Amino acid sequence: xxxxxxxxxxGGDFGPDVTIPASLDCLKSNPELKLILVGNEAVIKEKxxxxxxxxxxxxxxxxxxxxxxxxxxxxxALKNKKDSSMRVAINLVRxxxxxxxxxxxxxxxxxxxxxxxxKMIPGIDRPAIISTLPSIHGHTHVLDLGANVDCTAQHxxxxxxxxxxxxxxxxxxxxxxxxxxxxxxxEMKGNEQVKAAAKLLEASSLNYIGYVEGNSLNAGDIExxxxxxxxxxxxxxxxxxxGAAKMIGTLLKQAFSKNLLTKAVGLIAYPVxxxxxxxxxxxxxxxxxxxxxxxxxxxxxxxxxxxxxxTAIRLAEIEVKQDVIRKISQQVEQxxxxxxxx
Amino acid sequence: xxxxxxxxxxGGDFGPDVTIPASLDCLKSNPELKLILVGNEAVIKEKxxxxxxxxxxxxxxxxxxxxxxxxxxxxxALKNKKDSSMRVAINLVRxxxxxxxxxxxxxxxxxxxxxxxxKMIPGIDRPAIISTLPSIHGHTHVLDLGANVDCTAQHxxxxxxxxxxxxxxxxxxxxxxxxxxxxxxxEMKGNEQVKAAAKLLEASSLNYIGYVEGNSLNAGDIExxxxxxxxxxxxxxxxxxxGAAKMIGTLLKQAFSKNLLTKAVGLIAYPVxxxxxxxxxxxxxxxxxxxxxxxxxxxxxxxxxxxxxxTAIRLAEIEVKQDVIRKISQQVEQxxxxxxxx
Numbered sequence: 001x002x003x004x005x006x007x008x009x010x011g012g013d014f015g016p017d018v019t020i021p022a023s024l025d026c027l028k029s030n031p032e033l034k035l036i037l038v039g040n041e042a043v044i045k046e047k048x049x050x051x052x053x054x055x056x057x058x059x060x061x062x063x064x065x066x067x068x069x070x071x072x073x074x075x076x077a078l079k080n081k082k083d084s085s086m087r088v089a090i091n092l093v094r095x096x097x098x099x100x101x102x103x104x105x106x107x108x109x110x111x112x113x114x115x116x117x118x119k120m121i122p123g124i125d126r127p128a129i130i131s132t133l134p135s136i137h138g139h140t141h142v143l144d145l146g147a148n149v150d151c152t153a154q155h156x157x158x159x160x161x162x163x164x165x166x167x168x169x170x171x172x173x174x175x176x177x178x179x180x181x182x183x184x185x186x187e188m189k190g191n192e193q194v195k196a197a198a199k200l201l202e203a204s205s206l207n208y209i210g211y212v213e214g215n216s217l218n219a220g221d222i223e224x225x226x227x228x229x230x231x232x233x234x235x236x237x238x239x240x241x242x243g244a245a246k247m248i249g250t251l252l253k254q255a256f257s258k259n260l261l262t263k264a265v266g267l268i269a270y271p272v273x274x275x276x277x278x279x280x281x282x283x284x285x286x287x288x289x290x291x292x293x294x295x296x297x298x299x300x301x302x303x304x305x306x307x308x309x310x311t312a313i314r315l316a317e318i319e320v321k322q323d324v325i326r327k328i329s330q331q332v333e334q335x336x337x338x339x340x341x342x
Numbered sequence: 343x344x345x346x347x348x349x350x351x352x353g354g355d356f357g358p359d360v361t362i363p364a365s366l367d368c369l370k371s372n373p374e375l376k377l378i379l380v381g382n383e384a385v386i387k388e389k390x391x392x393x394x395x396x397x398x399x400x401x402x403x404x405x406x407x408x409x410x411x412x413x414x415x416x417x418x419a420l421k422n423k424k425d426s427s428m429r430v431a432i433n434l435v436r437x438x439x440x441x442x443x444x445x446x447x448x449x450x451x452x453x454x455x456x457x458x459x460x461k462m463i464p465g466i467d468r469p470a471i472i473s474t475l476p477s478i479h480g481h482t483h484v485l486d487l488g489a490n491v492d493c494t495a496q497h498x499x500x501x502x503x504x505x506x507x508x509x510x511x512x513x514x515x516x517x518x519x520x521x522x523x524x525x526x527x528x529e530m531k532g533n534e535q536v537k538a539a540a541k542l543l544e545a546s547s548l549n550y551i552g553y554v555e556g557n558s559l560n561a562g563d564i565e566x567x568x569x570x571x572x573x574x575x576x577x578x579x580x581x582x583x584x585g586a587a588k589m590i591g592t593l594l595k596q597a598f599s600k601n602l603l604t605k606a607v608g609l610i611a612y613p614v615x616x617x618x619x620x621x622x623x624x625x626x627x628x629x630x631x632x633x634x635x636x637x638x639x640x641x642x643x644x645x646x647x648x649x650x651x652x653t654a655i656r657l658a659e660i661e662v663k664q665d666v667i668r669k670i671s672q673q674v675e676q677x678x679x680x681x682x683x684x
Contacts, residue, residue: 136589146525149533183488183577191491214581218589235525236575237582239556244586247478247560255618262614269611272604276597
């Protein structure tokens, strides 16, 4: 089975300084993997040095003359950057030359380009962004994380169907538990879309466990594998969690650097603190998948370092191996034709 | 100036076991404060013991024969519990016998009862729930936290006007920085309501600083005093943060209790860890205010312990002293008549 991934080598805050060392590490650790590095050939060659020769059977460079800026409006990127590393990396997926594409480039441009080049799976209205968060119970998959600000019940249902299939494949579990994000007050349980989505989910063959609240993303009482919400709420929740983690980390560091004594204690506690930090290291959760497209596109955090970018490439490897796009397309055909006409 | 607060002594998961010790502590630390404990007289008297005599000039008991259950539907509480400790405590505010009411009872019932008994400030459509979160910069006020699932731009604007006035009074700052919660993707900056609310805020006399993202609740790059959002998003964000904090706390504890060595390190690090914990102790941020009503109602967390419930009473003391309701009513009259007709 083929396992070829195209890498937008120029994307992200650090471009080739991150994407190339990460790519080399992944080639080293998975002998099945083939990579196509897309971007400025001269720059990539220089960065690769003699590694290009070492991996010549599994590593190719595909030249692209342009780069999409991190703050470039998606419409401009789409119109003016037809030879960008991002666009060409996605073209390779469309043309069957790569099985997936990984980019740390700007989310809006990546989404717009992927949608334009790859097209949607028939039956799916809109693409959604899914990613993984650490939780007390292990981890939780969440979608949509920002692609769709206003969602109908049908959209939320589509997200659930696609997300459940992804979780099934990636986690190798038969029937992922699906929760619908809602608020806890009795009187006012949810808006109309959420209530209607709950009915669609109850009537479906999915393992729907009901409403979950925001705390379930990281630490709910009920274990849940997939949490479904609209892109506005999902994005705010994700960033709220990032903010909470950042604040806690900062205050913890401050507490240990208050004076000489606390610094000494910090040195003693260092191994414990770093084992703790590793468990929630966001770099180990890097990589969001765009669902609903006819090809695999993985978005890495723009500020990813080598470890984080490697995590995103590995996610792509797993999704290719698990044949996620084919499985999702099948599910959509089976489940959503029904959902849509109901 | 009068400073009398009615306490729903029976409310919350622990009722008088928490509300009464907290009330006594507050009476002790503020000699101006007068409290009316509302609930089952016999139970309260027994709990008070000889403290009733000690504080007899500042502490009264007001008997109420019923309790609202923590899971009781608001409509039922409103209909069947006319002599509940919650209802009677709010009646005292309406009748001018108390300047504010504090309850740890069920949020939905408290909101419905407060709205029914106290009525809305003219010009305000819906009440909103505002509370405070710790942040890297100090702390942030946020509303709405769950009273309104669907909000128009006008509602969001009302929240901003009321919230800014509260922050001004409580924090003693002249022009609180107001941010509107939104998502960060360029292509899709916000839904229609948020975009329209931004226009209202830009045109207002408020110190509007623009869109902020979820991470600004705890740890944004930009300092902000008040973050405005609808009740669905606000509630999910708040609970997501609670979940993140719980997960981090749990994993930190796990890391230190792994084996004998890590436990020993934990003992050494204990003073540092507890000074850190204190900084984000949710008990020190307990107490949410219902804005838009013609009287002050503070909602304490249902699971509040004595320290947490004391924090909620102190918040009520500050809001009474700062004459928050009068100030908000004035602002509403000045700002919203304009906003509403535009």
